[in-house]
Amino acid sequence: MKILNIAAYKFVALQQLAELKQALLEALTARGIKGTVLLAEEGINLFLAAESGAIHDFLTWLRLDARFADLHAKQSWSHAQPFAKLLVKIKPEIIRMNHPAIRPESGRAPAVDATTLKRWLDSGHDDAGRPVVTLDTRNTFEVDVGTFKNAIDWRLSKFTEFPQAVLEHRAELAGKTIVSFCTGGIRCEKAAIYLQEAGIDNVYQLDGGILQYFEDCGQAHFDGDCFVFDDRRAVDAALRPRVNVGASSDI
Template sequence: MQILNIAAYKFIALDDRPALQAALRDTAQSRALRGTVLLAEEGINLFLAGGSSDIHDFLAWLRLDARFQDLEVKESWSTAQPFRKLLVKIKPEIIRMDHPAIRPAAGRAPSVDATTLKRWLDTGLDDSGRPVVTLDTRNDFEVDVGTFRGAIDWRITKFTEFPQALLKHRDELRGKTVVSFCTGGIRCEKAAIFMHEAGVENVVQLDGGILKYFGDVGLAHFDGECFVFDARRAVNAALTPKVDVGALSDIRPVQTVKSCQLV
């Protein structure tokens, strides 16, 4: 395993996006990194891959910016580069929800760590004795690759459908502790904030998403693998791809992926 893959995001106000875009592109290119970085007024979302020393040099440079000093990064390995090129883009949102009232930088959603969630799922109850349900905020084709056992799945095809799905099913969540989850944390954080604003009283996000859960507690209560938006297609509980991605010339794009929703 020679290629280090990293996923990270942070909701933080960014008012210098064009300058930051240029600096990120130059710094990543100089280290031969590939992947995608999204910048928006609400923050940063990135998924990059490269040699270990190059990745760590890039992160050290990025953390010189006080806004990213505490950037939390999830790491995994692959035998080949899973990205064809480097993209650094400015977008209206770092994860599109089409709901401008959601401003996570103003305050994070309450979260639950992987170890606590496993303990809750062991008994089906949270620490207050309330029934616990997990809610998958990902797209239907991601869910089909793997999800928590018994998770609520509204079969959305893109994240912009989540608000309407929540409003349709909101009453079904009453009296329960709802744990929203996703690949790496970004979608489930936005989802948790939206649910709270929509009147769901007891909702938390899974801190770090499935990737961190795998790293902390493995496959407990989870069936299958975690879909990822790159040539690896999915990673197992060890955060390694089930099948060697091989040479990039042999990789075919995922036909169902219409847009880049990194985490």
């Protein structure tokens, strides 16, 4: 497989978004890279694909900007280009929640890495002996492609429904350690902060999301594949593309 796919995000305060958009368009176009970049005052979110050299050259260029120096990109491979075009968009949020008070660029919720989560799931409890539950923050059609065994799934049709779902279901989270998760980490990062601000204790986000978990731990405790928002539709636990899984434009 010759096409390198990357997914990355960072919550960081950004200004002069129009100028940044133009610089990104020029850098990506010059390297023949396709995909989507979302920009907002709260940060950057990107899904891109091209031959390996072009992707690595772009990441080197991007990290020269101090705001993105520590940007971590999750990688997977495909036989063909999964994006039809290049889009760089300015949005109110890089992942829409409609709660302006939730500002991950000002401080993250606690995170748990993939290997620690696997160890907790192996034993059924965290290091303090509390029962551990995983909370899927993704949309229903994504969950139906694959999720952690026994994960809490509130049947969300879009992420903006998450805050109300928390208020309706908070009782089922009491006394447990909650690990919120999503595809690459961006939604569960906002979700974990919201859970904390809603007064729910012992909340973590899965660092790097399902894609990082697959990379570090494989299929353990996970049923199915991980939906992705490009023409691959989903990747398996080895980060290989699946096809004809279903589609939606809702992100």
